[in-house]
Amino acid sequence: MSTRRPRSTSTRTTAADLRERCERLESLLKRTLDSRARARAELDHARSRLRTAGDDFVVAFEAIDARNDAAVAGAELRGLLGHDLDVDTTLTVATEHLLARFRPSNAAIFLCNGRGDHAVAAYGTNDISRVRAESSLGIIARETCPLLGTEPVTHVFESGLEMVTVPPPGGGVLVGRRAILCNMTHRGERFGAILLLQDESAPWQPNAAEVASAIGSVLGEQIDRITRIVVQRSSQWPGGTSDAE
Numbered sequence: 001m002s003t004r005r006p007r008s009t010s011t012r013t014t015a016a017d018l019r020e021r022c023e024r025l026e027s028l029l030k031r032t033l034d035s036r037a038r039a040r041a042e043l044d045h046a047r048s049r050l051r052t053a054g055d056d057f058v059v060a061f062e063a064i065d066a067r068n069d070a071a072v073a074g075a076e077l078r079g080l081l082g083h084d085l086d087v088d089t090t091l092t093v094a095t096e097h098l099l100a101r102f103r104p105s106n107a108a109i110f111l112c113n114g115r116g117d118h119a120v121a122a123y124g125t126n127d128i129s130r131v132r133a134e135s136s137l138g139i140i141a142r143e144t145c146p147l148l149g150t151e152p153v154t155h156v157f158e159s160g161l162e163m164v165t166v167p168p169p170g171g172g173v174l175v176g177r178r179a180i181l182c183n184m185t186h187r188g189e190r191f192g193a194i195l196l197l198q199d200e201s202a203p204w205q206p207n208a209a210e211v212a213s214a215i216g217s218v219l220g221e222q223i224d225r226i227t228r229i230v231v232q233r234s235s236q237w238p239g240g241t242s243d244a245e
Contacts, residue, residue: 108194
């Protein structure tokens with residue numbers, strides 16, 4: 001008669017131990033995977049924060065560069081103008097400064113009277129003669145410049161046609177041109193505007209709007225100073241009686 005060998009206690013214990021070990025390993029593996037997932041999420045969050053901080057630093061440095069460029073441009077023009085009280089000389093120097101700063105742009109300077117009427121007072125050419133630009137400049141002087149207000153504002157137009165509602169026949173010189181238009185103000189009073197026209201294929205230099213605004217502010221300050229001194233002198237009675245009389 002055959003006999004069956006009973007399963008040993010050691011074998012049953014080993015199987016139970018294996019199951020328990022597997023369960024512990026599974027639990028340990030689950031915790032490890034969860035910890036790894038949390039660490040990866042934290043790493044991704046840290047990278048995102050670093051990218052955001054890097055972007056903030058880039059924006060901050062770009063803003064600093066823009067202010068520095070604008071301050072330098074304004075200081076250069078103020079140094080060139082000095083204490084000259086001649087309007088024609090002032091406008092000539094300012095136009096040459098604009099052309100040097102914004103090459104290859106064409107530059108126009110508008111002056112306005114007490115009623116807010118604007119007219120072209122100076123023009124510097126790169127590739128558009130004043131004769132060709134005259135009709136377009138006239139429309140901008142009548143239609144656009146009076147809308148600038150008295151705050152230091154600079155407008156950048158990717159298309160010069162955006163500046164006017166009724167362009168000259170054929171679009172004039174505004175077709176295919178980008179533009180910057182900023183006012184010349186000082187002490188809450190507008191003295192005119194600066195216009196820069198440039199071919200659309202040529203990108204603006206970095207910080208172009210800020211530099212144009214700084215030049216406009218310095219030019220407005222200079223014209224204000226000239227106006228006040230000239231008016232003060234003209235109000236004095238020429239050849240008046242002396243104290244000795």
